[in-house]
Amino acid sequence: MATTIEQSEKTKAEPELIGLLAEFDDPQALIDASMKVRDAGYRNWDTHTPFPLHGIDEAMGIKFTILPWIVAACGLTGGTIAVGMQYWMNAVDYPFMISGKPLFSLPACIPIIFELSVLLAAFGAFFGMLGLNQLPKLYNPLFKSDAFRRVTNDRFFISMDASDAKFSEIDSGEFLNSLNPISVEECWSDVSSPKLPRNLVLGLSLVGVIMLLPPALVAYKRSTTTNTPRIHIIPDMDFQPSLKAQNTTNLFPDGREIRPSIKGAIPRGQFKDDNIPFYYGLKELPEDRDVVGIALQDEKKADAKKADAKKPVEAKAADAKPAAGKPAVVDAAAEAAKKLDKLPWVTEFPMPVTEKMMARGKERFRIYCSVCHGLSGDGDGLVSLRAMELLQGTWVKPASYHTDNVRKQPVGRLFNTISNGVRKMPGYSAQIPPEDRWAIVLYLRALQKSRYTDANTLKDDEKSKLRDTK
Amino acid sequence: MQTSPDTNNKINVQTLAELGPLPMKVSLGCALLLPVAFFLGYSSENGMEKFAFSYLQSTFFFLSISLGALFFVMIQQLTRAGWSVVLRRLSEFISMGVVPLAVLVLPIVLMVLAGNDTLYPWANAEEVAKDHLMPAKAPFLNSGFFALRYVIYFGSWIFLARFFLNKSVAQDENGDPELTLLMERRSGPGLLLFAFTLSFAAIDFLMSLDPHWFSTIFGIYYFAAGLVGFFSTLAICLIYLRSKGLLQAPVSIEHLHDVGKLLFAFNCFWAYIAISQYLLIWYANIPEETIFFQHRQEHGWGTISLILVIGHFMIPFVFFMSRWMKRNPKTLFFWAVYLLVMNWIDIFWLVLPNAKAGGEPLGVSFGMILVDVCCTIGVGGLYVAGILKLAGQKSVMPVRDPRLEESLKFHNI
Numbered sequence: 015m016a017t018t019i020e021q022s023e024k025t026k027a028e029p030e031l032i033g034l035l036a037e038f039d040d041p042q043a044l045i046d047a048s049m050k051v052r053d054a055g056y057r058n059w060d061t062h063t064p065f066p067l068h069g070i071d072e073a074m075g076i077k078f079t080i081l082p083w084i085v086a087a088c089g090l091t092g093g094t095i096a097v098g099m100q101y102w103m104n105a106v107d108y109p110f111m112i113s114g115k116p117l118f119s120l121p122a123c124i125p126i127i128f129e130l131s132v133l134l135a136a137f138g139a140f141f142g143m144l145g146l147n148q149l150p151k152l153y154n155p156l157f158k159s160d161a162f163r164r165v166t167n168d169r170f171f172i173s174m175d176a177s178d179a180k181f182s183e184i185d186s187g188e189f190l191n192s193l194n195p196i197s198v199e200e201c202w203s204d205v206s207s208p209k210l211p212r213n214l215v216l217g218l219s220l221v222g223v224i225m226l227l228p229p230a231l232v233a234y235k236r237s238t239t240t241n242t243p244r245i246h247i248i249p250d251m252d253f254q255p256s257l258k259a260q261n262t263t264n265l266f267p268d269g270r271e272i273r274p275s276i277k278g279a280i281p282r283g284q285f286k287d288d289n290i291p292f293y294y295g296l297k298e299l300p301e302d303r304d305v306v307g308i309a310l311q312d313e314k315k316a317d318a319k320k321a322d323a324k325k326p327v328e329a330k331a332a333d334a335k336p337a338a339g340k341p342a343v344v345d346a347a348a349e350a351a352k353k354l355d356k357l358p359w360v361t362e363f364p365m366p367v368t369e370k371m372m373a374r375g376k377e378r379f380r381i382y383c384s385v386c387h388g389l390s391g392d393g394d395g396l397v398s399l400r401a402m403e404l405l406q407g408t409w410v411k412p413a414s415y416h417t418d419n420v421r422k423q424p425v426g427r428l429f430n431t432i433s434n435g436v437r438k439m440p441g442y443s444a445q446i447p448p449e450d451r452w453a454i455v456l457y458l459r460a461l462q463k464s465r466y467t468d469a470n471t472l473k474d475d476e477k478s479k480l481r482d483t484k
Numbered sequence: 485m486q487t488s489p490d491t492n493n494k495i496n497v498q499t500l501a502e503l504g505p506l507p508m509k510v511s512l513g514c515a516l517l518l519p520v521a522f523f524l525g526y527s528s529e530n531g532m533e534k535f536a537f538s539y540l541q542s543t544f545f546f547l548s549i550s551l552g553a554l555f556f557v558m559i560q561q562l563t564r565a566g567w568s569v570v571l572r573r574l575s576e577f578i579s580m581g582v583v584p585l586a587v588l589v590l591p592i593v594l595m596v597l598a599g600n601d602t603l604y605p606w607a608n609a610e611e612v613a614k615d616h617l618m619p620a621k622a623p624f625l626n627s628g629f630f631a632l633r634y635v636i637y638f639g640s641w642i643f644l645a646r647f648f649l650n651k652s653v654a655q656d657e658n659g660d661p662e663l664t665l666l667m668e669r670r671s672g673p674g675l676l677l678f679a680f681t682l683s684f685a686a687i688d689f690l691m692s693l694d695p696h697w698f699s700t701i702f703g704i705y706y707f708a709a710g711l712v713g714f715f716s717t718l719a720i721c722l723i724y725l726r727s728k729g730l731l732q733a734p735v736s737i738e739h740l741h742d743v744g745k746l747l748f749a750f751n752c753f754w755a756y757i758a759i760s761q762y763l764l765i766w767y768a769n770i771p772e773e774t775i776f777f778q779h780r781q782e783h784g785w786g787t788i789s790l791i792l793v794i795g796h797f798m799i800p801f802v803f804f805m806s807r808w809m810k811r812n813p814k815t816l817f818f819w820a821v822y823l824l825v826m827n828w829i830d831i832f833w834l835v836l837p838n839a840k841a842g843g844e845p846l847g848v849s850f851g852m853i854l855v856d857v858c859c860t861i862g863v864g865g866l867y868v869a870g871i872l873k874l875a876g877q878k879s880v881m882p883v884r885d886p887r888l889e890e891s892l893k894f895h896n897i
Contacts, residue, residue: 068895082807121766124759 029202034186036172036195037161041067044170047193048073051172054189058175062156062165081142088138089131096130097123110396111380152210155201173201281444291364293448295426295433296357359426365449367456375457378450382442391415391461410438415458416465428455497656497879498730500577500872511868518862525855530841536595536602538856541835542863543588544689545713545828548706550581551682552714554641555707557648558678561664561671566890567742570734573882574721576652577875578714579645584870586638588863592689593634596627606695618695625692637685644674652882659884682707693838697776701761706834708754713827715747719820723813730880737811738896744810744819748800751823754830755797779837783847788833796826832856 038044041063048061052075061070071078104110105118144150156162156173165171172195174186183200190198246252257263257271266273275281286293365371380389388394393412401409413420413436420428432451435441442451469477500507525535553575560568560575592603601608605618606625612618618625648667655663683703691702699705722740726732765773780789800823809815836856839846846852882888 086805121759121763124763 029205030176031183031200032155032176032203033201034174034176034190035156035159035162035199035201036174036190036193037197037199038170038172038195039168041170043194044172045069045073047172047195050193051174051189054180056174056178056180058178058181060173060175062162062171062173064166064168064170079146081139081146084142085135085138088142089135092130092132092134093127095134096127100126111384155204158204159199159201161197161199169196284443289364291360291426292452295360295429297360297426298358300357354427357427359424359430361424361426363425363452363456365452371453371456372460374450375453375455375460378446379454379457382446383454386412386439387415391458412439415462421462421466425455425459428458497883498881499877499879500730500875501877502730503725503728508869508872511865511872514861514865515869516862517858517865521855521858521862524851524858528851528855530839530846531851531855533602533839533841533846534852534855535859537836537839538852538859539863540592540603540689541831541856542860543585543592544706544835545831545860546581546863546867547585547589548710548827548831549713549717550579550585550645551641551678551707552710552712553578553718554582554645554648555675555678555711556714556718558644558671558675561648561667562675564668564887566887567739567894569885569887569891570731570881571718571722571739571743572885573652573878573880574725574731575714575718576645576649577871577878577880578717578721580649580874581867581871582638582641582645583874584867586642588866589634589638589689593631596630599627604692604695606692621695625695630688633684633688637681637688640677640681644678647674649878652885653878655885656879656883661886664886682710690834693835694776694779696772699761699765699773699776701757705754705757705761708750708757709827709830709834711750712747712754712823712830715743715750716820716824716827719743719747719816720824723817723820725880726813734881734892736894737813738894739891740813740816741807741811741896742894744804744816747820747823748804748810751797751800751804755801758792758797779845780833783837783845785833785837785848788829788848792826792830792833796823796830800826828860 036047038047044061044063045067048070051059052073061067061074063070100123101118109117111117156171161169162171172190172193174181174190176183180186187198187200257265259272261271262269263271265271290296290299383391384395385397386393386395388398391414393414395412398409398412402411415421423431429451431439432446432454433441433443433448446454472480521538522535525531525538528534556568556575557572557579559565560572595602596604596607599607599609601611604625605611605615606621607627607630612622623629647670651663651667654660683706686703686706690706691698719740722731722735722743726735762777765777777789779785800819803809804819804823809819836848836852837845839852885891
């Protein structure tokens with residue numbers, strides 16, 4: 015439909031001729047007439063039929079629609095947005111390493127790329143179609159014609175717009191009459207008010223108000239608190255019947271949920287041969303083999319007591335034994351630390367140090383350590399930051415590698431810490447094989463060195479390299 | 485329903501016999517390459533393995549085309565499609581390819597019955613006993629049951645293909661519209677039978693080449709590959725027949741356009757299924773599943789895998805999308821041949837990486853490709869000759885189908 019209605023204040027008084035309407039009773043007659051209108055050089059005109067008519071496009075000289083290109087462009091945009099969005103989210107804005115998977119990987123992005131491409135292509139097709147057809151159009155002056163009512167039934171029309179450059183009331187009328195229509199009708203602009211009907215305004219306002227309700231409800235719920243427990247949509251997932259550590263069960267005679275390892279069993283990949291430095295980080299095993307374990311446990315106990323002593327200060331104050339625990343705890347912790355200090359830790363790596371090992375160490379560090387200790391080892395990993403926010407006082411912040419205490423520790427001691435843990439940090443010997451633990455120690459040393467190197471001692475090419483790398 | 489118009493007055497019955505004896509001679513000539521492939525295999529290193537796997541690949545490449553045709557015939561009946569009537573008889577002919585293929589697949593089944601484990605490790609009782617998983621799968625994967633299933637699969641397909649062809653041909657004679665209603669009613673259960681037999685056949689003959697590996701989408705993958713193969717073949721046949729004066733007037737550019745659209749759509753469907761299979765395995769990263777793709781990234785198979793991603797999906801997706809490409813017989817012919825070759829590579833990629841010699845997987849080599857190409861042309865010769873023989877003097881169009889008029893006047897908007 016090329017005819018449009020533009021009503022200015024002036025036309026209210028005086029109706030204007032806005033077009034001509036020719037009526038046909040046969041689709042073939044319409045096609046023949048359309049060819050003549052096309053050949054006469056008219057541009058702003060249209061045909062109206064009760065059903066899609068094959069061949070009318072050619073007869074009217076309509077070019078093939080550009081809609082496919084709009085759809086293709088929208089689809090491509092969607093795909094590009096999907097790749098960009100996922101790259102930015104996963105690799106730039108919130109890089110979070112999950113079990114060693116790469117931060118950005120194309121296969122993982124394909125479902126989103128597919129969905130967004132399809133979504134935007136569909137939007138392009140739908141809104142492009144509406145736009146190209148100049149829809150939605152609330153009013154068309156053709157609907158004023160009584161004859162035009164049969165356009166959805168059995169009549170075929172050509173409408174010619176008065177805005178066409180070739181249009182003139184007399185010539186065009188004669189021309190249309192020469193096409194053998196049933197009748198030719200003049201269309202006059204509407205002088206009545208273009209206001210929307212009152213009921214429509216009311217209805218639309220009501221819909222608008224109702225549409226405001228859901229966001230208002232969400233805003234209300236988000237800004238208030240409630241005492242009712244949250245709704246468990248899938249209780250099986252929230253309360254799983256699986257057994258957990260530190261709980262009891264009557265499934266086993268000893269009542270423990272976690273099963274102790276069988277005596278003499280060696281977990282897969284945990285076999286240790288005589289290479290003491292490699293497996294323990296010690297030059298030789300102390301006569302009392304359990305000394306490492308005991309020292310560690312002491313340290314942990316002392317730590318727990320310290321936390322205990324810190325927490326209920328008010329409660330303890332009222333108690334009969336005020337502040338008596340505190341010095342004792344400090345003593346125990348210091349004693350445990352001393353015990354560990356005394357052990358014969360290796361100070362050199364028990365294997366040749368290679369570039370490959372460093373790369374491996376970096377990779378493993380980023381997988382296992384960086385979530386808590388941070389990518390540069392300052393103890394500011396995402397898990398730690400979040401835990402500080404949530405757990406407030408009870409979370410023990412992971413150590414920074416750049417304190418004097420950690421810097422002075424021999425490599426064997428660091429290896430032991432990774433293997434068996436320290437304070438709240440659990441041991442990682444079960445997850446990380448020893449060669450990888452050593453590689454992590456190596457990378458950790460490199461991180462430490464990076465903070466305490468005097469720029470003046472560097473060679474020129476090293477300096478320029480530092481400047482160039484981001 | 486109205487009685488069908490006696491269209492014999494308007495449309496003269498054409499048969500494939502009008503092509504003359506040349507196609508039959510050419511296909512039988514091609515069949516001579518099958519012994520050539522055998523001797524090529526016999527004379528080269530690990531040649532018997534190469535030939536056995538190539539033979540399986542060739543038969544299942546053509547089987548995928550015929551099964552695609554069978555699906556097309558039944559879905560057209562089920563949906564009471566009008567536009568496709570002029571193409572349906574040709575599809576029925578192609579679906580009859582399951583008859584020569586039933587004979588061609590027989591040696592594979594006999595090999596399994598004889599306990600030869602060149603193709604299927606589970607066929608060898610000693611190997612099964614040594615393995616940790618195969619004994620558990622033995623109730624399904626054993627030679628006797630395998631042979632029985634072969635009979636069920638091919639029996640069902642031959643039954644379905646013959647049913648739809650014979651009823652349609654009978655209608656050419658008497659113009660009885662009841663036959664159309666009968667075919668519509670039978671196509672629903674027929675498709676169900678088809679879905680089960682195709683899925684299980686793909687699992688039995690192709691997936692069990694590696695009896696440890698499993699993928700629940702595998703049957704659909706083979707189905708998707710088959711439809712790409714079938715629509716390519718249909719487009720090639722139509723354009724060839726039109727150039728020889730057969731079906732020239734009834735099959736218009738509109739029909740070709742629709743075949744092109746279906747080819748494009750099912751090529752995307754294939755890619756969708758392929759990425760669905762890949763993505764789940766990639767994401768879960770479980771060794772027993774990833775082994776399938778690991779095999780296909782080593783020993784030169786990585787190149788073939790990339791050819792599939794880029795050549796089978798990306799290039800046709802971008803360049804075959806446009807309307808113009810599908811409405812021009814020359815470009816449609818090019819893309820149909822191209823996608824048929826890609827479908828061949830797809831089946832090649834499914835089957836051949838399983839080829840092992842002395843426990844070591846064989847890499848892609850020129851010799852392997854040569855044996856397989858010769859084998860495919862040889863099997864293809866017999867396949868086409870079989871179809872031509874079965875088509876015989878039958879009309880290439882259902883001349884008295886009640887929906888023929890609708891199909892002849894079919895027009896895309």
